[in-house]
Amino acid sequence: MTAYAPAFANAAISRILRLLLIIAAVFTAGLATANAVFATAEPPEKFLDSIYKRCRSDSKIPTGISLATKAEIERYFEPSIAALIAEDFTEAEKLGEPPNLNGDPFVCSQEWNIRSFNIKVRHRGRDKAEATVRFTNYDAEVTVHVVLVRLPKGWRIVDIASNKDKVTLREIYTRK
Numbered sequence: 288m289t290a291y292a293p294a295f296a297n298a299a300i301s302r303i304l305r306l307l308l309i310i311a312a313v314f315t316a317g318l319a320t321a322n323a324v325f326a327t328a329e330p331p332e333k334f335l336d337s338i339y340k341r342c343r344s345d346s347k348i349p350t351g352i353s354l355a356t357k358a359e360i361e362r363y364f365e366p367s368i369a370a371l372i373a374e375d376f377t378e379a380e381k382l383g384e385p386p387n388l389n390g391d392p393f394v395c396s397q398e399w400n401i402r403s404f405n406i407k408v409r410h411r412g413r414d415k416a417e418a419t420v421r422f423t424n425y426d427a428e429v430t431v432h433v434v435l436v437r438l439p440k441g442w443r444i445v446d447i448a449s450n451k452d453k454v455t456l457r458e459i460y461t462r463k
């Protein structure tokens with residue numbers, strides 16, 4: 288019986304080691320996949336450029352960004368602020384009143400004539416960034432501050448405010 292005990296122990300240890308190797312391989316593959324997703328995601332500069340190029344007066348589509356649907360709002364804003372914006376739009380429509388967000392949040396105006404933008408991004412780790420966007424709208428110098436977070440779907444805006452606003456977009460909704 289003593290000959291059987293070491294063989295059984297070796298088989299059990301061998302199974303445990305194989306199980307640990309499988310767990311390590313799965314964990315490593317998961318990390319590699321997560322790193323690949325984040326590594327291939329567009330940088331925040333490109334995300335912001337995709338927004339602001341639609342606001343340039345010389346753009347082929349100088350319409351700005353539509354926020355008419357919840358899906359469009361979620362394309363640009365992080366989920367908690369997107370929900371507040373969508374709720375505001377829905378409530379305003381029911382009441383027949385303008386929403387709290389009454390203008391384009393990216394250019395901080397209802398109308399614009401903008402020729403170019405200067406976008407500077409400061410990375411705050413892998414998944415956070417802050418940006419400053421400067422431009423001239425008609426004759427007024429405007430500086431917009433944007434706080435961003437990277438989600439699995441890409442970069443999203445957490446908050447936004449301009450030098451002409453007294454509050455940030457998030458504060459508009461949390462001050463009620």
